[in-house]
Amino acid sequence: MAHDLLKGKKGIIFGALNDLSIAWKVAEKAHEQGAQFVLSNTESAIRLGEVNALAEKTGSRVIGADASDVADLEKLFKETMNHFDGKIDFILHSIGMSLNVRKKRPYDDLDYNYMMKSIDISAISFHKMLQTARKLDAINEWGSVIALTYVAAQRTFYGYNEMAEAKAMLESTARSFGYIYGRDKKIRVNTISQSPTLTTAGKGIKGIDDLFDFSERMSPLGNASAEDCADYCVVMFSDLTRKVTMQNLYNDGGFSNVGMSWKAMQVYSKSLEELHKEEGRIVD
C-alpha cells in the first residue's frame, strides 16, 4: 500500500545483499512510499549480491563503502549529498557480522582480534556513521536513523555468542548519540529489535531453525518477517514518529514480553513426556 509517507525524503540504506535481506525490503517499501535513497554495502557484498538489480528497480544509486572505515563513510555521505543536491532525511544501518561465529569459536574461547573486528563492524560502524553524518551536517532536522538489533542484547541466547555484546553496544550507541543528535539537530536515533529472520546472515546462525520455531510459537502474532520490519522502518522514517528517540523498539510478534506460551509449551511438554518415560524423573 502506497501512502506517500516518505514523499520527498532522501536517505541511505546500508546492508541490502539479496531479496532475503531486511534492508532490501526496506528499500522496496521506502521506494513505494515515495522515498529516494542511495544503497550502500561493502564492495564485495555488492559483487556477490544482487544490489544492482534492486537499484535499478527502485531508481537508486549504489555507492560502495565499508561502514567501519571513516574515510569511506565520508566519501559516501559527500557523494550522496552531491547526488541529491542536499541533505538526507533517513539512514538504515543493517550491518552485523561475527568473525568468532564464522570461525566456530565458542564464547569461552574467543579470539580477541576477531572480537574487536566483530565489534567494529557490527557496532562501532554505527557510531562512525552518525559521527560522520554529524560532522558533514548531512541530515536534515527531524531526520531519522534506525539500526537493526536483536533481543539477545537483553537476554542470552546460546550460540549467539559475541554478537550479544555487539548488539548491546549498538543499542547503547543509539541512546548516547540520540541524545546529542536530538538536542543539537532534532534528529532521532532508534533501534528496531527484530524477530529472528531467515536472511542469508540469519541462516548462518547455529540452530536457527529450531530457534525460529520456538520464537514463532512463543510470539502470539508469530515472528515478524522482513516485510513487517520494513513497514516499521517506514513508519520510523516518516513524520508520524517525530518525538520517538533513543528507544529500542521490538518488532517481534510479542516475543520479548512472553515468558512461556501455550503453543511453545505443547512442544516442550510432548518431549518431556518421552523423557519421563525414559528417565523416570523430570529434572536431573
Next chain:
Amino acid sequence: MAHDLLKGKKGIIFGALNDLSIAWKVAEKAHEQGAQFVLSNTESAIRLGEVNALAEKTGSRVIGADASDVADLEKLFKETMNHFDGKIDFILHSIGMSLNVRKKRPYDDLDYNYMMKSIDISAISFHKMLQTARKLDAINEWGSVIALTYVAAQRTFYGYNEMAEAKAMLESTARSFGYIYGRDKKIRVNTISQSPTLTTAGKGIKGIDDLFDFSERMSPLGNASAEDCADYCVVMFSDLTRKVTMQNLYNDGGFSNVGMSWKAMQVYSKSLEELHKEEGRIVD
C-alpha cells in the same frame, strides 16, 4: 498530512473531553487519515466537555459509557457494531483518574476505597474493555488496541501517587491480554508512554509545571505534544505495525532513556551555586 493510513478502518476512541485532550487529537488525526469512529466517555464528561463538537467535526457518533461498568461497555460495543454494521479495527483507551490525588491524600495516607476506585477506573477498565470486545468478537483480525500511560509505571515521580500502581497494572494488562488476543485473534495490544501533557487532567497534577519544564529540558527532542501522541496512535492503528504487540512504547522526546541532560543540569547547577553560597556545602 493525509495519507489514507486508516482508510476503511473503524474504531472507538475513549476519553476525549475538550481540545486539550490527547484523545481529541487522536480523533482529529484518525479522521484525517480516513478512519471512522465512535467517541465515548462518561455521561458527565460528555455534558461538561465539548465532545459533541468533535463528533460533528469528524462525522462521528457519541455513545456514553462508564468504562468501569461492563454492562455499559457491552451496550457500547453492540451499538457500535450496529452503527458500523460490522466489527471495529481499533480502540484508544485514554482514561485515568486518582481519587486520592483529587482528595489530596498523600501516598502514605491513602484511602483504600478511593484506591480501589482509582484502580478500577484507570486500569481494570482496560481489561473490561478488552474482555467485553473479546466476548462479543468485536474486533477484526489484525486490529489494534492502545492505552495511554506514563513512565511513572517504571520510576517514581513524587506526587504521582497511586497512579503509578494504576499505570503499572494497565501496562501489565496490555501484555497479558495482548498475549491471548494475539494468539487467538491476531489482535495487538500496546501502551504508549507519553510525555507529561498539559491536558485538563494533566494540569491537575501537583507541581506539573516544574515537572513539565524538567521533562522538556531532559528530553533531547523536548516533550511530545498531544498531537505527536496522536500521530503515534495513527501509526499503531495502521497496517504498518502489525507485528508490534505487548509493548510499552515511549513517545517522550527521549526522556525515558536520559539520566541527566546538559540543559536540565544548567538549571539545577545554577540553583546549586546559590545553595553553596548560602550553606557553604553541597549535600547535607
Next chain:
Amino acid sequence: MAHDLLKGKKGIIFGALNDLSIAWKVAEKAHEQGAQFVLSNTESAIRLGEVNALAEKTGSRVIGADASDVADLEKLFKETMNHFDGKIDFILHSIGMSLNVRKKRPYDDLDYNYMMKSIDISAISFHKMLQTARKLDAINEWGSVIALTYVAAQRTFYGYNEMAEAKAMLESTARSFGYIYGRDKKIRVNTISQSPTLTTAGKGIKGIDDLFDFSERMSPLGNASAEDCADYCVVMFSDLTRKVTMQNLYNDGGFSNVGMSWKAMQVYSKSLEELHKEEGRIVD
C-alpha cells in the same frame, strides 16, 4: 551457617503455612542468624497449617491477621511492638492468591469481584502493611521490607492469569513506598523475584510441573529453591545491603536473563523432530 547477621533484629514474617512455604524457610534462616520475629498469617491459615510448630522451633509468637484488613494490621503491629518493647527492623510479605485461578476462570473471562479481591490480597495488602507501619512508626531507621514476586510481572506466562497484574502492582508499590519510606525514615523496600517454587500455593498453578522443568533447564544455575530465597532475604534484612532500595531482585538461577538455553532447546528440539516427521514441516 550461622553468622549472626541478624543479631538483635526484630521483624514480622507473613505467609508461613507449612515447611514448603518460602516464609517458613525465611523464619528458620532468620532465626539461625539471630533474629527474633512474630509470625503472622490469616486465622484459617494458622488453623490449617503448621505455623505453631514453627513458632515453637524458632521461639516466636504467632499473631493472626488478615493482611488486607487495616484494623488487623494495626493490631498486629501494636502487639508486635508491645511484645518486643520497641520497633521492628524487617518485614517479609509472602502473600498471594488469585480467586479467578482458583475458580478456573480464564484470563479472558475474569470475574471482576474476584479480581478486586485478588488484587487486594496480593498487592494492596503490601501497601496497607507499609502504610500501617509508617503511621505507627513501627520500623527502625535502616529497616528493610521485602515482598516476594515472580517474573510474570514483566513477561506473560500463560495460565498465570491476573496474578501478573497483582505482581506488577506489588512491584510498583515497592518503588512508590520505597521512595517515601527511604526519604523520610531511611527504610528500604524491595521485591525478590523468585524461581517457580513448589510450595503449597505454587503446586496449585496449572502446568506448574512442566513450567518448573522448563525454568530449571533455562536457568544456568537451575531454579532457586525456597532455601535459596530465604538466604537472599536474610541478606536483604542485614546491614550489608543498606543502600539497596526500590529494586526488584531476581533470585532465579539466571532465568530472567536467558532467552534460550542449550538444555531447554534439547528438550524442545527432540519434540520438534517428532513433529517434523508427523507434519512434514516446522511451523504452521
Next chain:
Amino acid sequence: MAHDLLKGKKGIIFGALNDLSIAWKVAEKAHEQGAQFVLSNTESAIRLGEVNALAEKTGSRVIGADASDVADLEKLFKETMNHFDGKIDFILHSIGMSLNVRKKRPYDDLDYNYMMKSIDISAISFHKMLQTARKLDAINEWGSVIALTYVAAQRTFYGYNEMAEAKAMLESTARSFGYIYGRDKKIRVNTISQSPTLTTAGKGIKGIDDLFDFSERMSPLGNASAEDCADYCVVMFSDLTRKVTMQNLYNDGGFSNVGMSWKAMQVYSKSLEELHKEEGRIVD
C-alpha cells in the same frame, strides 16, 4: 562487623589504587569477613598508588597484571593458584578508563583508536578475565564474579561519553558468560551498578560534583558510598546469594527507579523561579 561470611574463601581483587577506591574497600571488608585474596592492578597503578600498604594491612599478595593482556592474566591466575595451592572463589573487576574522556574528545568527535582501547580496558578485559579463568579452571564451583558498572549503561548521562558503551558491553558480558559459567561450573557472574562515587577515577569525570549532588537528592537513601558497595560485594561473594546470576544489581540508594524526587525538584524549581523572572517564560 565481622561475621566470617567469607571464611575460607580466596579471590582476586582488581583495581585498588588508594583508599578512595571501591576495590580498596572491598579488600578491607573481604579481609574482615575472613577472605584471603591477591590484589592486582597494572604495574604503573601499583607504583603510583598505595596498594602495597593495603596488601600489608590485609595480609595479601600483590601481583601486577594488565587486565587487557591475556598473557598477563594467565600468569596472574597461575601464580594465584600456586600461592593458594588451589582454586579461587571470587573475583572483583573494578576497572574502567576512557581515553576519549581523558583527551577531552566529545562524544561526536571520538577518536576510534582511543575508543577501541577504552572498550578493551573497560569491557573486554572482563571477558578476558573470565575466559582465562575458565580455561585454567581457576574458580571453584559456586564461585562468584562481580564487575562494577554505572546506570549510564541504561540511560544517557551527558559527559559520560563512550563509557556508556563500555558499560553496556560489560553488563552484556556478565550475562553471556554468566550463562556458560553457570551451566558448566555453577559459577555466578553479576554486575553491581553503583552510585557515582568520588574515587580518584570518579573525580575526573566532568561535572561530577553537581551530578553527585543531583544523584544524592534523587536517591531516597542518598548515594551509596564505596563502603556500601563493598558490603554488597561481600554479600555477593558469600554463599547466601548462590542462585543470583546474570544480574545487574543497583546499589544506588534508589536512584535508578526515581523519575523525580521532591528534594531534587526543590533545587531545580528554585533556579527555575529565577529563570522565570529573567526570561518571562518557562521553556524556550
